[in-house]
Amino acid sequence: MAVSEEIFAKVKDILVDALGVDDDEVTPQATLMGDLGAESIDFLDIVFRLEKSFDIKIPRGELFPEVDAADTSLVADGVITPKGLEELKTRMPHADVATFAKDPRVDKISGLFTVEMICKYLQNKLGK
Template identity: 45%
Template sequence: MTREEIHEKVADVLVQALGVSRAEIKPETSLVGDLEAESIDFLDIIFRLEKTFGIEVARGELFPQEMLRDPQLVQGGKLTEAGVAALRDRFNFTDLSQLTVGQNVEELVNDLLTVRTIVDYVESKLRLASSATV
């Protein structure tokens, strides 16, 4: 499956889960900031991604809400050095080079949870699945 095909299917998932217009969905679109997704929506998105792509999304693997409540990773609403390292490790499927110590977590959620991030995630899961079956 090409990256473009993955993007199209991710867009379909988001249209169905969030009731948004297809025109609103671009790679840089923020799920929270632009599409106003909430915690309950993330469950629906995960369910639909699993069904659409035949993948399993482990709890917290794509949406890091629990990590961002960990006092070792976030202090005073800002990322710690350990938080940056943990997020880069968890999200090793996408580019987090812009992540910095002291970054505001609320802004980070908008920047991190984008359509591009979901496409990167699905692409990495499909790549792992195909290499496991070879």
Template identity: 35%
Template sequence: MLSSDELSDIVRSAVALALAVELDDVTSDKLLIPELGAESIDFLDITFRLEQFLPISVPRDDLNEQAEDVFGAGAAVDTLRRLTPLGAYLVRERLLGVDLSKVEPGMRVEDVAALWTVETWGGLCKRLLDTIPETCPSCGGGRTFVRNADGEFHAECDKCATELTAIPGDELNQNWFEEIRDLDEVARLVEQSRVQAAEAAAATAQAGDPAPAGAISE
């Protein structure tokens, strides 16, 4: 595996280049939006830079919106674009380095990005790197990381040099949703989210908004 220092250097460099800031200003605890001046479009730039230097595929879909494929429409985000109890749980569990005290049901989805730190990106990259097989499926050789002249890391077998790949980020999230869907705590949060979704749908209807009902579908 890459050392923690190597991974940290790559993440910090990607953030610094994307935001055009000094590398020394990019520390693990820095908030990307309020402290480093990032905008939503910069998150895409960071993604592309990380994928250039690491053998990973960062999730393209929003975590909470992707959860609807497993838990149903409105499960994580209601029609007023607020996190439900389930949505808040998903953010707390999946986004390393965010201020958990600020993640609560009713929080606006747009405000979640403001909690991302440099450490959040590092945690995401490590989770993806950890899915690269430790042994080669072709010959049983061990996993090794090779860095080319451009500074790009690739994972390969140390015996036959077969390229070893990580699970794509969107697929990894989907697998995680499937793993937790039957947990008692998650089932309880889904029921609470149904209540919030119904209240949001009612509020939307009273306001005369033709948006679709926010009750969670089965």
């Protein structure tokens, strides 16, 4: 699915405001935590701004799901299990879980949270 330029432009403005980054740092492939320096509390701020900007409601955990690392059926030895990957695909259809599945270590999971992931989520949400 191609990312809508209109949605990407609005998401870029939101991330510049929320994370204090330069707009040229916000590329579709940029990861929120690794490339843009987001911390967990920033996700709340980003969700607030997306809701306001796009006039939508984003239920808790819908855009940025949390994985229960204590659930051994989902995570074993620091790696997401096949069941966990299936759950991720279900809960995050807007994320590139297939690429993550090639090296599904828990410490790599933040790589799923990219600018493009947010844009795809919004496109699905807005039906565009």
